[in-house]
Amino acid sequence: MLSLLVTGTNGRMGQAVLTAAAAEPEVKVTSTHHTGEDIDAAMAQATCAIDFTVHGFTSQLIESALKSGTHLVIGTTGHSDEQRAEIEAAAKQIPIVYAPNFSIGVNTLFWLTRKAAAILTQDRFDIEVVEMHHRHKIDSPSGTARRLLEILNEETGTSYQDDIAHGRFGNIGPRKKSEIGMHTLRGGDVVGDHTVIFAADGERIELSHKASSRLTFASGAVKAALWLQNQPPGLYDMQDVLGLK
Numbered sequence: 001m002l003s004l005l006v007t008g009t010n011g012r013m014g015q016a017v018l019t020a021a022a023a024e025p026e027v028k029v030t031s032t033h034h035t036g037e038d039i040d041a042a043m044a045q046a047t048c049a050i051d052f053t054v055h056g057f058t059s060q061l062i063e064s065a066l067k068s069g070t071h072l073v074i075g076t077t078g079h080s081d082e083q084r085a086e087i088e089a090a091a092k093q094i095p096i097v098y099a100p101n102f103s104i105g106v107n108t109l110f111w112l113t114r115k116a117a118a119i120l121t122q123d124r125f126d127i128e129v130v131e132m133h134h135r136h137k138i139d140s141p142s143g144t145a146r147r148l149l150e151i152l153n154e155e156t157g158t159s160y161q162d163d164i165a166h167g168r169f170g171n172i173g174p175r176k177k178s179e180i181g182m183h184t185l186r187g188g189d190v191v192g193d194h195t196v197i198f199a200a201d202g203e204r205i206e207l208s209h210k211a212s213s214r215l216t217f218a219s220g221a222v223k224a225a226l227w228l229q230n231q232p233p234g235l236y237d238m239q240d241v242l243g244l245k
């Protein structure tokens with residue numbers, strides 16, 4: 001039986017994780033954590049913590065997990081480079097799954113995007129990424145879109161800092177060949193849509209994923225927590241959990 005700490009249980013994802021954990025006979029939620037509470041006692045009761053909160057809480061989460069050796073599944077997005085480095089450093093001591101998206105569909109989209117980018121080279125195909133989420137989302141681009149861009153950067157030899165065009169406005173001139181466009185839409189109750197567009201003269205390919213339930217992400221996170229039980233310290237993502245690498 002895996003004992004689980006779930007953080008942010010008043011939130012959209014925290015609620016979904018409680019539902020997903022209740023459906024898994026091998027998992028028991030032994031503690032929860034809410035904004036402003038001390039986390040150490042809750043952490044000490046759990047073999048693994050699942051966190052979908054805010055990026056500003058991640059340092060505290062890690063500090064506490066290192067004290068008790070608790071495994072971490074981090075789904076929170078919007079981290080700075082410094083915060084990402086903290087996660088990487090902690091993974092030298094405890095096993096961590098850190099993933100911007102826990103759905104099987106999106107992780108397949110990651111795989112397909114890499115393959116498509118390798119085939120549809122940037123000298124012929126212009127690449128654009130579009131994401132849409134509900135009106136409450138606080139980070140942009142989404143963690144999933146950022147990962148898609150990183151995959152595209154890796155496959156096309158471009159850089160996240162220098163080659164991503166975040167939206168376009170005004171007399172910007174023609175599109176640069178090395179540019180990858182990133183467009184963020186926000187509105188209503190959209191759970192999470194991501195599309196990668198490869199556009200050439202005379203043809204266009206669009207790879208799209210649309211999530212319609214947060215349980216998709218939550219069930220993936222619980223699966224990741226179970227998978228972590230048998231892993232040594234290290235930094236893993238959902239493609240490791242799903243065997244997609």
Ligand SMILES: NC(=O)C1=CN([C@@H]2O[C@H](COP(=O)(O)OP(=O)(O)OC[C@H]3O[C@@H](n4cnc5c(N)ncnc54)[C@H](OP(=O)(O)O)[C@@H]3O)[C@@H](O)[C@H]2O)C=CC1
Pocket residue numbers: 007008009010011012013014033034035036052053054055056057074075076077078099100101102103139143217
């Ligand atoms: N990786 C993935 O597959 C997915 C990732 N996400 C990410 O998960 C995160 C949460 O999304 P969502 O559930 O929609 O957000 P919500 O705003 O609905 O919930 C966030 C929760 O975080 C907790 N929280 C807020 N501030 C703090 C703080 N300072 N310290 C501790 N806890 C805090 C609160 O929980 P409480 O009220 O209980 O204190 C709050 O309810 C986002 O970063 C989002 O991008 C979302 C979906 C899928």
Ligand SMILES: O=C(O)C1=N[C@H](C(=O)O)C[C@H](O)C1
Pocket residue numbers: 077100101133137141142143144145191192193
């Ligand atoms: O905030 C959300 O809701 C979501 N966030 C994740 C992200 O930033 O990629 C994943 C999902 O699309 C929903």
